[in-house]
């Protein structure tokens with residue numbers, strides 16, 4: 001029988017994660033693979049034998065951040081010749097061996113969906129002394145079913161339901177880095193969630209690039225909404241979140257499940273990107289301003305109040321002042337609970353590079369500032385209405401602010417309050433006494449366990 005070579009002693013690793021929630025889960029999968037093969041987690045980078053940067057390539061800023069970090073690690077490596085440095089994830093896939101030219105001290109390169117081969121790459125590197133490379137390709141995309149996951153929380157878990165994307169938004173590198181969409185079977189997803197519930201997990205976040213386009217064709221054409229409905233029946237699962245849905249794939253069936261299943265959180269992140277139909281067409285988003293607003297209206301007419309957040313890009317090529325005005329008036333029409341807004345960042349190999357009418361950097365910054373101020377005012381008004389209300393939060397962590405804890409309401413409001421750390425991972429009732437555009441502040445009244 002072929003023997004898997006083992007490292008002589010327990011090597012320690014440290015993963016630094018950049019980017020989205022899918023990357024956070026990928027890091028948990030990489031950690032699972034390394035721990036299952038005898039490695040241990042280092043407390044911090046200085047105690048690690050292997051440092052992995054799990055990267056993002058959605059914006060140039062994210063890529064430059066990684067190169068800056070690689071510069072720091074080069075200095076660190078000068079005193080530690082045996083230190084292994086790896087770049088994994090989307091940037092590794094997009095930049096490829098260019099990374100080895102710019103940063104020859106990098107030992108490992110691996111694309112996304114390659115988490116289960118990372119230990120072998122570390123071993124290869126240690127034994128051969130040469131860089132180890134494993135990129136994702138459509139012919140060899142890596143497994144979808146992964147059981148080696150070292151979770152960062154004992155009460156909240158993310159679960160991949162699909163990987164990759166079949167859309168072709170003209171500004172986006174994801175179809176190139178993560179490939180065509182592949183979906184897991186609903187049977188396997190539900191089995192994983194049943195196991196998580198049995199292990200005490202109470203909140204599940206479903207992940208997919210366009211999560212709501214999910215359909216299990218071999219599993220009785222199970223739709224995304226049907227999957228949610230079945231998850232809501234699993235004992236112990238109290239909160240179900242998902243990200244990110246694609247506006248055109250938002251269905252009446254999904255809205256109905258969100259109305260009737262209290263476990264499905266009453267918050268939806270619905271990336272709009274622009275309020276101008278002309279720009280949406282140039283982005284190839286597949287919906288118009290009017291179509292998007294119709295979906296929002298349906299959500300607002302729902303029997304259960306559902307909060308809405310979004311992503312917005314300003315300064316896309318060809319965006320004129322009137323298009324930008326359309327985005328501002330869309331903010332007023334929707335009144336998002338929160339919005340992630342960015343300046344357009346040209347990405348390699350994307351069709352948007354060929355679109356004329358580049359918006360100068362300074363103008364992009366001006367528009368972003370105006371947009372963020374408008375959105376801040378809206379959030380201020382929305383959050384003010386919570387004053388005096390008693391909300392239920394699932395306590396997540398110690399807060400960064402002067403109060404001790406931070407939790408989240410079902411509709412995704414961040415609530416800071418004072419209370420014992422033993423509340424982390426449990427529900428608590430909090431009376432809201434203060435607010436800012438981004439969070440609420442309150443006084444702890446009772447935890448669910450005490451009721």
Ligand code: SF4
Pocket residue numbers: 165166167168169172173174175209210246
């Ligand atoms: S839907 Fe568009 S923006 Fe989202 S991952 Fe796919 S191509 Fe990128």
